[in-house]
Amino acid sequence: xxxxxxxxxxxxxxxxxxxxxxxxxxxxxxxxxxxxxxxxxxxxxxxxxxxxxxxxxxxxxxxxxxxxxxxxxxxxxxxxxxxxxxxxxxxxxxxxxxxxxxxxxxxxxxxxxxxxxxxxxxxxxxxxxxxxxxxxxxxxxxxxxxxx
Numbered sequence: 001x002x003x004x005x006x007x008x009x010x011x012x013x014x015x016x017x018x019x020x021x022x023x024x025x026x027x028x029x030x031x032x033x034x035x036x037x038x039x040x041x042x043x044x045x046x047x048x049x050x051x052x053x054x055x056x057x058x059x060x061x062x063x064x065x066x067x068x069x070x071x072x073x074x075x076x077x078x079x080x081x082x083x084x085x086x087x088x089x090x091x092x093x094x095x096x097x098x099x100x101x102x103x104x105x106x107x108x109x110x111x112x113x114x115x116x117x118x119x120x121x122x123x124x125x126x127x128x129x130x131x132x133x134x135x136x137x138x139x140x141x142x143x144x145x146x147x148x
Contacts, residue, residue: 003033010037018042018127020139026124028085035087040127042139047120051078052093056120061093066136069097074132081124092123092132 002025009016019034019041026045034041047053052075055061063071075091095118102113123139130138 002030006037006039018138023121026082028082031082031085031087031089035126040125042123042125042127042135044139045122045124047093047122049081049122051075051081051091052120052122055093063095064133066133070136070140071095072132072136075122077128090125090128092125092135094121094123094136095119096121 002021006016006019016039019039021030021041021043023043023045026043031041031043047056055075061073063073065071071094073093075093077088078091079086079088081089081091097116097118099114100117102115104111104113123135125135127135
């Protein structure tokens with residue numbers, strides 16, 4: 001579906017500057033296709049990749065603050081994020097503090113409890129010319145569009 005959508009967008013708009021994708025599109029085939037089309041991309045992936053898990057468990061990530069709830073770290077250029085994918089990709093790791101609402105019913109009364117929870121994810125990209133801070137801000141703009 002992504003190939004068809006990008007082909008149609010290029011036909012209609014003429015040019016695509018950057019493609020922002022969610023983790024479901026993180027595969028060797030998709031990255032190869034995006035590179036063949038000479039498209040710049042940002043893909044948000046979970047924290048399950050080994051490269052990220054190892055650094056998290058060792059506590060060796062020097063986080064930089066973007067705002068009070070978001071921190072990031074530029075992991076640099078990494079090869080072999082996926083099996084059989086040897087192309088270099090830039091990785092920016094993100095730590096995000098969110099408040100989770102939970103409702104509790106007790107004796108006919110409903111109470112809302114807010115808990116803090118930390119989420120980790122990574123942004124994988126082939127954009128090397130921008131700072132990690134700008135890439136995180138750019139990717140976070142997609143949430144505004146989705147909420148709208």
